[in-house]
Amino acid sequence: MVKGRLNVGTVIDGFRIDELRHTGGMAHLWGVTREEDGATFLMKTPVVYEGEDPAAIVSFEMEQMIMPRLKGPHVPRHIANGDFSKQPFIVMERLEGETLLPALKQLPLPPEKVADLGARIADALQSLHEQGVIHLDIKPSNIMFRPGGEAVLIDYGLAHHRALPDLMQEEFRLPYGTAPYMAPEQVMGIRSDPRSDLFALGALMYFFATGTRPFGDPQKLRGLKQRLWKDPAPPRKLNPAIPPLLQEIVLRCLEVKAGRRHPSAAQLAHDLRHPQQVPLTARAEKMERDGFFAALRRKGESPMSLIDLPPPREAEASDAPIVAVALNLDDMAPDLADKLRRTALRILERSPEARLAVLNVLKLNRIALDQTLDEEGNNKHVQRLVGLKDWARPLNLEQGRITFHVLEAIDPAETILDYARVNNVDHILMGARANSTMRKILGSVSAKVAAEAPCTVTVVRNRSVAG
Structure with a gap:
């Protein structure tokens, strides 16, 4: 192991130390540059001086094992590890800005x-x-x-x-x-x-x-x-x-x-x-x-x-999934509505901690001004909300296990996809629309959702609905 304290200008496995950015109770953070391409990163080294808490070393070992396994935008990107036999370090993405x-x-x-x-x-x-x-x-x-x-x-x-x-x-x-x-x-x-x-x-x-x-x-x-x-x-x-x-x-x-x-x-x-x-x-x-x-x-x-x-x-996050049911209240046949309910119930029975989010997209016009009231003077948003609750009533789910959402947007499919991404939805359930000329020309909402969703998608069909 490298003895003594690291200094600005030291090169470790191709990374040159430029500055000490932070000193904590268990580790130091250094700004470093990779010599081969000039890319800048953050290097973390454990506090291993005489008299320091041994937990600093153990926790650093844990971090070296865990960080290479992590992916996604919510963690710093891992670049390299340094062996304890020489100089222990973790090189990671250098995030700009401050902490909270x-x-x-x-x-x-x-x-x-x-x-x-x-x-x-x-x-x-x-x-x-x-x-x-x-x-x-x-x-x-x-x-x-x-x-x-x-x-x-x-x-x-x-x-x-x-x-x-x-x-x-x-x-x-x-x-x-x-x-x-x-x-x-x-x-x-x-x-x-x-x-x-x-x-x-x-x-x-x-x-x-x-x-x-x-x-x-x-x-x-x-x-x-x-x-x-x-x-x-x-x-x-x-x-x-x-x-x-x-x-x-x-x-x-x-x-x-x-x-x-x-x-x-x-x-x-x-x-x-x-x-x-x-x-x-x-x-x-x-x-x-x-x-x-x-x-x-x-x-x-x-x-x-x-x-x-x-x-x-x-306990795993998948033990408590969020299941989104996207309903088309404009032309959904009663038998398809019932089939969607029965499918949702089967999913919920397999996951007792699951939550059901019932969605409807109130489609907006691309050019014309949208009216919030229907021809009878009823608020469209409220009417959709009532329709969602009517659909869900036979499920007999306790309060808190089901939520209802009327989403106003121009593109229904993209809106459903966006809801799924933002809310970490695990499973989308939706009904297939009957065949029509416009559906063949423009494609269906369910097809786009099934193709692009970040989660499982189940499209429920009536036997009479082909393709």
Whole structure:
């Protein structure tokens, strides 16, 4: 291993160190240039000096194993690793801009800004969880954004990968994480539940909406464990500008039992983007902490009894899919509508945690002005919403498991595709239209969706519908 401290000008495996960009508790970040082509990157090296925490090395090993396996816009692109026998390093994409850390000077943020940030971070978590990784250190300094707005999660030193040995779990007994954001099960040493990241995101949204950390910043295990039995002050008590809908979502993220949180990051993102369809519970109207005796009763219980243990097979994002049913209310035959219902029900029966999003596209004119009322003076948007609910009523789904969306757009197929991409839809269900001259000339909506969707598409047909 290279001894001593690295310096500007040092060349390691073809990468020249240009500057020290950041020094953290476990690693240094360097700006580097690849000599062969002049491309610039970021190099991360572990803190390996005498007297430093050995967890810095173990976490760096984990990050070296995990980062090459990650793909997509929500993670930094991995370039190269350096061997511990010489000089350990990770070279990755150099992201421009800042983390969310400077935003702390502007707190509290407007509720709509908090919801937007939360939804974009939840998108990134969904992508990560689908790749089998739990971040376990979601905090402002580990979140950046691309120019297009996508959240990027950085620093995987504390992460858990379901297909890799968990070195942090095997070698250390103390919980590792960032105190204000650690989930109760993480405090108790459980690192295999993706819903821990949802708790951390809830703590971050609480902080950004109120300017106050929900559990303070305890530095000892005793203080960390208080979140198992002592609930935070309701956000609306600290900031009356916070709407009940946002408090409902944030406090659901902060539930001690993971099973009471959202089943997946995708469903959390969906709620944040469509809060008007979130069913309100007592969480939304809560204005005071739980009483002294309720907290005392919980404190007297075994800590492990207060949390949920993850299932034997680690929870995956696919266990809680979002299924979108795209309905054409203009000319759908009753038998096709019924067949769509039966197909949707079969899908939901296989996935008890699934959510159904029922869609209709209210097609707009390309040139002529659109009228919001029909010939009888009824609001078209409202009428479509009623039609969607009428279609879904025989399914008898409980509130909160189904949402309804009337999307106004010129291109129905592209609108359905865009909804699927933005909301991390796992399965699109739609009916095939009957044959017509225009359909043959222009092509069908279902054909385009099936060809371009980022997920599974099922096109339901009547026997009389050919091709």
